Amino acid sequence: MYDYLVVGAGLYGAVFAREATKKGKKVLVIDKRNHIAGNVHCEEIEGINVHKYGAHIFHTNNKEVWNYVNKFAEFNRFTNSPVANYKGELYSLPFNMYTFNKMWGVTTPKEAAEKIEEQKKAAGITEPKNLEEQAISLVGTDIYEKLIKGYTQKQWGRACTELPSFIIKRLPVRLTFDNNYFNALYQGIPMGGYTKMVENMLEGIEVRLGEDYLEKKAEYDGMADKVIYTGAIDAYFDYQLGTLEYRSVRFETEVLDMPNFQGNAAVNYTDAETPYTRIIEHKWFEFGTQEKTVISKEYSSEWKKGDEPYYPVNDEKNGNLYAQYKELADKEDKVIFGGRLGEYKYYDMDAVIASALDMCKKELV
Numbered sequence: 001m002y003d004y005l006v007v008g009a010g011l012y013g014a015v016f017a018r019e020a021t022k023k024g025k026k027v028l029v030i031d032k033r034n035h036i037a038g039n040v041h042c043e044e045i046e047g048i049n050v051h052k053y054g055a056h057i058f059h060t061n062n063k064e065v066w067n068y069v070n071k072f073a074e075f076n077r078f079t080n081s082p083v084a085n086y087k088g089e090l091y092s093l094p095f096n097m098y099t100f101n102k103m104w105g106v107t108t109p110k111e112a113a114e115k116i117e118e119q120k121k122a123a124g125i126t127e128p129k130n131l132e133e134q135a136i137s138l139v140g141t142d143i144y145e146k147l148i149k150g151y152t153q154k155q156w157g158r159a160c161t162e163l164p165s166f167i168i169k170r171l172p173v174r175l176t177f178d179n180n181y182f183n184a185l186y187q188g189i190p191m192g193g194y195t196k197m198v199e200n201m202l203e204g205i206e207v208r209l210g211e212d213y214l215e216k217k218a219e220y221d222g223m224a225d226k227v228i229y230t231g232a233i234d235a236y237f238d239y240q241l242g243t244l245e246y247r248s249v250r251f252e253t254e255v256l257d258m259p260n261f262q263g264n265a266a267v268n269y270t271d272a273e274t275p276y277t278r279i280i281e282h283k284w285f286e287f288g289t290q291e292k293t294v295i296s297k298e299y300s301s302e303w304k305k306g307d308e309p310y311y312p313v314n315d316e317k318n319g320n321l322y323a324q325y326k327e328l329a330d331k332e333d334k335v336i337f338g339g340r341l342g343e344y345k346y347y348d349m350d351a352v353i354a355s356a357l358d359m360c361k362k363e364l365v
Contacts, residue, residue, distance in 0.1 A: 006228030010038020012339035042193030049193035060350030075188035134165035150272035
């Protein structure tokens with residue numbers, strides 16, 4: 001009945017469905033949730049587009065990807081400049097001259113660099129072996145203790161000494177007063193929210209929601225020549241080799257009868273005692289002028305079956321297990337595995353879209 005069954009109406013699935021349809025293929029998209037757009041789904045509350053599964057800021061240096069998403073949405077000029085709250089002290093993120101001035105009273109890049117170097121030397125780190133050592137070698141002990149340690153341990157549920165150093169290697173550190181978290185050439189939020197953008201991608205394509213592929217796998221497999229699967233790879237194989245680990249996130253969202261709660265889209269709570277990792281105030285993603293505001297507190301937790309998997313735990317143990325699942329996946333001649341869960345990767349949105357477009361080039365010839 002269909003050339004392709006696309007399992008998952010998130011970014012990867014939506015891009016593939018659009019491109020396959022353009023090539024004249026008959027496509028069915030299904031998703032077990034009752035909405036499209038996966039984790040970038042936005043829900044309108046009080047006229048505000050609420051990022052239902054956490055903050056998503058689009059940023060990329062890939063011009064092909066940027067041109068692609070702009071076919072389906074117009075992007076605003078939102079710049080990600082989070083604030084760190086450590087026990088009531090506010091610091092600028094990413095770490096820049098404002099952060100160093102507040103932390104140490106330094107006013108020049110030379111003084112800041114010397115202070116970091118002095119603390120790195122005092123810690124005696126030459127080859128960072130874990131996240132703690134990597135962080136201290138990047139920004140020194142004071143910033144690590146106040147702005148990284150507590151936040152990271154809440155986020156990952158593990159001591160920083162147990163986490164691999166690469167997790168923090170992409171942390172921006174700047175000896176300038178540049179407050180933009182990303183070094184991306186293009187960034188912003190789609191005006192009207194991400195769901196509207198994905199809706200435009202899926203225009204004219206059959207979509208069925210509330211449909212669990214794995215529960216009716218044989219029936220669905222019989223409906224299409226090929227399957228694009230963007231769910232969890234270990235779930236596809238019924239966890240036969242073991243369960244891959246994820247971190248999950250729980251959100252407490254509330255509407256407040258005030259126009260402005262924290263004055264910024266994201267405030268990270270970096271001390272270990274505050275139970276949530278950050279508070280998102282959604283209206284600031286789109287420069288809102290509404291009378292009310294909507295905030296979400298984010299609580300990080302260990303994933304268990306039934307929870308929403310968010311961040312793959314890309315340590316050695318899980319990497320080895322994924323490699324075994326990848327071997328099984330490569331033997332499936334009718335199924336293509338893609339996206340964050342299908343490839344067990346911590347993917348930024350632009351990388352998901354780039355990966356989907358690359359696969360389209362190979363598959364849709």
